[in-house]
Amino acid sequence: MYKLYYSPGACSMAIHVLLNELGQKYEAVNANAPGTKTRTPEFLKISPRGTVPVLEDDGHVIKEGAAIMLHLLNKHKSALLPESGFERAETLEWLMFGNSTLHPAYARGFGALYKITGDAQKQVLALAVDQINTLWKEVDAKLAKSEYVTGKNITVADILLTVIANWSGNFEGIVFGENTKRLLRAVSSRPAYQKALQAENVEYKAAA
Numbered sequence: 001m002y003k004l005y006y007s008p009g010a011c012s013m014a015i016h017v018l019l020n021e022l023g024q025k026y027e028a029v030n031a032n033a034p035g036t037k038t039r040t041p042e043f044l045k046i047s048p049r050g051t052v053p054v055l056e057d058d059g060h061v062i063k064e065g066a067a068i069m070l071h072l073l074n075k076h077k078s079a080l081l082p083e084s085g086f087e088r089a090e091t092l093e094w095l096m097f098g099n100s101t102l103h104p105a106y107a108r109g110f111g112a113l114y115k116i117t118g119d120a121q122k123q124v125l126a127l128a129v130d131q132i133n134t135l136w137k138e139v140d141a142k143l144a145k146s147e148y149v150t151g152k153n154i155t156v157a158d159i160l161l162t163v164i165a166n167w168s169g170n171f172e173g174i175v176f177g178e179n180t181k182r183l184l185r186a187v188s189s190r191p192a193y194q195k196a197l198q199a200e201n202v203e204y205k206a207a208a
Contacts, residue, residue, distance in 0.1 A: 002026035003056040005043055008200040009167075011065050011103060012053030014160045016200065018069055020192035021159075022076045028199055066099040069156050080156045090150045094157035098164055105132045106167050113170065129173045136165075140177030147186075154187065162187040165206040181207060 002019065004026050006012035012031075019026045031043040031052050039050045047054045047063060055062045055071070062068050073081040082088040109128035112121050139161065142149055148158045162184050168174040176184070184207035187193060197204055 004028050005031045005046065005052055005054040005056075006200065007031050007037070007052045009163075009202040010052055011099075011160070011163060013196055013200060013202070014065060014156075014163045015053045015055065015068050015072075016196040017159050017163070017190075017193050018072055018080070018156060020195050021080060021190075022072060022078060024072075024076065030200075065160070066095060069095065069160075073156060079153055080159070082155070087150065091155045091157050094149045094155070095160060098157060098160040102132075102135050102161070102164050105135055106164060109171055110167075125171065129171055132168075132171075132174055136174070136176055136180055139183075140180045143177075143179035143183055148183065154190075158183060158187050159193070162193070162206075166202075166204055169205050176206065 002024060004012065004015055004019065006016055006028060008030065016028060029043075031039050031047075031050075031054070033040050043054075044050055046056075046061060049063075051063070053063075053065050053068055055068045057071070062071055070081075077083070081091055105128065109125060109132065112124035112128060116124055139149065146152065148154050149161065150157060165176065165180070165184050166188075168176075188197075188204045188207050193204075
């Protein structure tokens with residue numbers, strides 16, 4: 001059985017949702033001390049850098065969300081990751097967009113919120129929000145041509161984008177296009193996603 005270390009609502013939720021979608025048995029462990037966002041000493045022994053998600057699989061510890069998703073999808077074949085060809089390449093492209101482009105854009109915003117004060121904070125936040133909005137416009141333009149980011153079927157990339165979108169409530173000025181809102185509603189309403197939200201006690205607001 002898998003063991004997933006998560007922080008409520010963080011990027012680790014994408015793994016939580018994916019495990020549900022794949023129908024796998026797992027134990028979900030909150031990496032934070034009760035009532036805080038501080039990592040537990042037990043978790044820091046497993047992941048000294050303190051980042052989630054972390055997955056334990058048969059004695060092996062796997063870190064980095066994209067690596068964990070690909071590991072699971074290689075083990076458990078699913079339409080969430082096409083097996084070959086341009087469909088697979090495009091799914092991987094959008095998965096990496098979420099992991100390596102959109103996620104860091106939000107991280108810069110969170111860095112401004114928690115580590116900068118005064119006028120400098122306002123300037124950095126404005127730059128972060130502007131970049132985030134530019135990236136969501138790219139997503140919305142893609143969704144104007146297809147139901148999901150890579151076509152008519154949901155993939156793991158849609159799941160990650162939907163998780164990241166819910167961080168937007170921490171900032172003022174992030175705007176989703178109508179195509180993006182449609183995607184967020186479709187993905188977040190899936191039973192696997194709802195199960196993860198309930199387990200982590202997280203409310204999904206981005207699709208409103």
